[in-house]
Amino acid sequence: MKLPSLRIYAFAYLAFLYAPILLLPIFAFNDGTIIAFPLKGFTLDWFSQMFANDTLGRAVRNSMIIAGSTAVLATAFGIFAARAGTRFSFPGKGPIMGLIMLPLVLPEIMIGGSLLLVLLAIGIELSILTVILGHVLIATPYTIAILNTAFASLDRSLEEAAYDLGEGKLSTFRLITLPLVLPGIISSMLIAFTISLDEFIIAFFLAGNEPTLPTYIFSQLRFPKQIPMIMALGTCLVLLSIILLTIAEYVRRRGLKKTGAKDTGGFL
Amino acid sequence: MRRSTASWGFWKTLRATSRSELPKKAPRAEKWRRAMHLASFQFPLPVLSSAMLRKRAAPQETRMAQGSPLSRLKHSEAANGLALISPTALYAILLLAAPLLTILAYSFFKDGYLTVIHEVTFENYKAVWTDPIFRAILLRSLIVSGLVTLVTVALAFPIAYFLSFHVRPDRKSLWLFLITIPFWTSYLIRVFLWKVILGYNGVINSGLKSIGLIGEGQLIEDPLQMLNTVGAIAATLAHAYAPFAILPIFVALEKIDRSLLEAGQDLGESRVMTFLRVTLPLAMPGVVAAVLIVFIPTIGDYVTPELIGGGKLPMVANMIQAQLLPLDNKPMGSAIAVSAMAVVALISLAFVFANRRYLRGPK
Secondary structure (H helix, E strand, O other), rough: OOOOHHHHHHHHHHHOOOOOOHHHHHHHHOOOOOOOOOOOOOOOOOHHHHHHHHHHHHHHHHHHHHHHHHHHHHHOOOOOEEEEEOOOOOOOHHHEEEEEEEHOOOOOOHHHHHHHHHHHHOOOOOOOOHHHHHHHHHHHHHHHHHHHHHHHHOHHHHHHHHOOOOHHHHHHHHHHHHHHHHHHHHHHHHHHHHHHHOOOOHHHHHHHOOOHHHHHHHHOOHHHHHHHHHHHHHHHHHHHHHHHHHHHHHHHHHHHHOOOEEEEEOOO | OHHHHHHHHHHHHHHHHHHHHHHHHHHHHHHHHHHHHHHHHOOHHHHHHHHHHHHHHHHHHHOOOOOOOOHHHHHHHHHHHHHHHHHHHHHHHHHHHHHHHHHHHHOOOOEOOOEEEEEOOHHHHHHHOHHHHHHHHHHHHHHHHHHHHHHHHHHHHHHHHHHHHHOOHHHHHHHHHHHHHHHHOOHHHHHHHHHHHOOOOOOOHHHHHHOOEEEEOEEOOOOOOOOHHHHHHHHHHHHHHHHHHHHHHHHHHHHHHHHHHHHHHOOOOOHHHHHHHHHHHHHHHHHHHHHHHHHHHHOOHHHHHHOOOOOOOOOHHHHHHHHHHHOOHHHHHHHHHHHHHHHHHHHHHHHHHHHHHHHHOOO
């Protein structure tokens, strides 16, 4: 701790990162229709209004289906890619991995817009299914990033021992590899779920008439009357995200301990 | 970051193969392998190394595999890897590469009413680039993105430095976790919160009013007008992309061999000079990655200009969305998207080229 000023700066930075989010619960419980200081009083009205809203209910259901499917599919694709990437070398690896990881930097509007063109051109009707297609695409690079660490910290001699003892490829994967990378898989599914739950642009382009949570929120933001309820909804969403992420981080660390790898940091 | 993961995978395989198989090989093969190993230390460029890899993978397969050519092919490392990656690769080709090519193709088509006329024309591009509105919007997008990138990376560097050099190793992942949480939580709501904070009756203005700083006869007469400005858009985006910039810089700093810094100081450099001449150049790959990973997505941001700019200060993404959805002029929307991406790609390449001497890797 040679430089205390750097430490102070770090804490100030954290405060700056969190400050806007801290406003959510404050106004979610505030008994006033406009979002402004001074605060009026305590109320739970906004939460009960939230639970009574039918469109919101449908949006939640859609978002859960989309996020759940995305988590499973993106992680499955991630397992293939991370396994291939960490274990094998093959021609064209760089370009192939580059293409798969491209959505990390490509603006989402490019993905949403180009998918929309293709889907309309081949005449596929927009639904939550098409949103899943897009979300899997953007979540897969993140799952690969997480799973890469899991697969890279895997001791290859364990698999070789299983082959030597007469296990086949599949049974080795099931009995040896899978249990060791399982924490990584769970953590990547949770991350993919969170990404899909929060994603707006692609859902905005590809959902057709079906509401998802972010598109519903976006549609309500222009009505000042609805804002306090959105604050309540936001509080719930942020809480849910934090819970999911905390579980993901906990599982990831346990997994690292299991394989004996050094903890080098966060998800990416 | 992408490049580093790919080359890291390559490293692992290379190291693993050379370690486990060296003793069994014939002396000539061993020499060849060692040479390759050394060579790849000298040139750790993925392109180069994958080319070399193909060369050296071939003799190994012939040695290892027995039986028919088909089973040899089935058991080769390349075939295994390709088979394993094929589901993900196929998905990316069908749902990413093909749509991007479609958007490129559409940009050369003509727009008919409710249909697209498949006839190659450069009219869209001509219209896009002669349109002063497009040029103004593109310029605004570039300024906003540039500003955001500058602010984010400048603010993020000290944090990454603090994390890498001043935080106890067992605390690092907790810090990283705390930093990444806001990044994963509802982007839309975080952007909207900035509207709430900066608005005419927003948190800042009403807060200042309630402590008596705003009002008639007070320090400030009228509430501050902060929304619908480029500055507000930049501030919101900078907040949203902050963790994006920290992570790559942190990774680069973590890779720095600490003995280099001691050497610098032993040789009489001051702490500041050691930082400038050793740490900073070695951290540059991370800084370049951070710049790209912030600059490219922010240019395509739709939500922030819409909410914070009040729709009055559109950026490129808003223009693309307007053409694709409400105006339903898909060729024009595609041409705008392709033009904007081409400009972004050119700027990014120029930036990477300008920093090429830092990206060469260890000498």
